[in-house]
Amino acid sequence: MSRAFGLVLAVTAALALAFLLLPVLAIFLRIPPGDLVGQLGNRAAVDALLVTLKTSAVANALILLVGTPAAYALATRRFRGRALVVTALELPLVLPPAVAGIGLIAAFGRFGLLGGTLSALGLEIAFTQVAVVLAVTFVASPFYVRAALTAFEGLDPTLVAAARTLGAGPARTFFRVALPLAAPGLGAGWALSFARGVGEFGATIMFAGSLQGVTQTLSLAIYEQFDLDFDVALAIGAELVVVSAAVLLVVKLVPAWTSSSSGSTTVFAPSASR
């Protein structure tokens, strides 16, 4: 009986692993590696890479610069309705991408809530790179903010208190104590948010469209090339697999690396009395 159960466990584990890895491997095995790399020189692939790099850079800068202090504020202050605010920030995590897309159009589109105001300022957002940035920021930032919130909440409050009694104001305490101590958590959260942003598809295609060289990101390019040139789609896919794997590696390695360095293994001779 126990042997049969052991067998069931082994078979299901093997099945799960095979099922999850097969599509990833298939991307690399379908055409020779040389061809795969060659296809990356395709004009559409290069354009998509540039659009992705540019929009991701701006979106992630926004996420880090706004999300970090916002998360710190939420983590260190207690006020009525705080739980509600935190939950609202997490809503985009569970929102279907299509809903995110329609929501962004309803808010920032030409006939949206803020559309009139933006038009008056001479700003058209829909179907521009700004729209890509907004879509990526909208779907990816909750990943970062939630991780940052957890990281800041996990800080030992006596360390923050100690910094204050040592003469550091709130800002110096944030930069010298809170930020460095929360860094591993922030890094892991940012990696996840970055990966989610690069993979953004639904909200982007609805709100920004898929114009090559303007709003067509790598994810959107795969979808378009899939009809035009399957090998190019495969090559872009391979490119994203490599990026995602690298992100995963960073998420796994950063906490281990920082804990080993802060736990300084250097051993000093016990303090000899003079």
Add this chain to the structure above:
Amino acid sequence: MDELELRLDHRLRSFRLSLALGLGRETLALVGPSGAGKSSVLRAIAGLLRPDEGRVALGAETWLDTARGIDLPPERRRVGLVFQEYALFPHLDVRANVGFGGRARVDELLERFRIGHLAAARPAALSGGERQRVALARALARDPAVLLLDEPLSALDAHTRSSVRGELAELLRELALPAIVVTHDFDDAAALADRVGVLVEGEILQAGSAAELLAAPRDAFVASFTGANLLPGNARPGPDGLTEVVLDGGRSVFSTDGGSGRVGVAVYPWEVAVGPTTAGDSALNHLTEVVRSVVPLGNRVRVGLGSLTAEVTAASVERLGLVPGTSVVASFKATAARLVPLA
């Protein structure tokens, strides 16, 4: 001379923290059981806790005055606070930890606390005693006008503790700042402080020098906290102006203290003599007891008897052949039997 003035009134979970005290260039120990509000007093002085009402002032500087709406943030109060677990910054080395509050005196302090050779080490690599010295150096780097120490010895093992206690007492004398040491250990308080305040449920039950507290504990809590045996009984007038206490269980003892009704007889272990029979000495009180335990403690031996504990020398234990099960007579003078009211 900058005196620290403190008046606090603050609602804690199950009681009100309410005290007023003035502190010159001396060390006050706040002792009391866990949860009595000791740490809250330190946090209120440092600006980490805003009391419902109160005033904290150092000489002419007002740090907090709820009536006038003054509440300076911690960084603007000249306070050095050493936290219970030291709260060293784990991501900074010893030099950066000490220099966090002020760089001017770092080298001097590293040397003063004999931690110069650890300057590049992270806190995780330090022993308890080393961490404590780093925490003290860090607190002093800011040139505080008031020093607050929260359970400075409780994170140390017994061996390190006694040597660090001596060093700390010396340091406090040398600094001559208004200082408050929070501890739950009466021996630490007696060693470190000029004055001891016993804080129970938010109020100072008794304050005075350690010797005063020992000589005249105000109530049962202070008596047992300072290490006295407490024998409950009922007091009534006895012969020669003495008070007779009929202990629960029927035996009688006499005290030179006045008292009536329900009382506790407080006797310190070092005032209890142990012998094979009722000795022909001046002690008035004799209780026949059976030895329960014999525990060496430094140069003394604590002998646990049925209803009380005696402290004698190792030589006496040897001479009297004290082992668990031995029947002995415990004697103490009527002047050593202090009476405290019992609820």
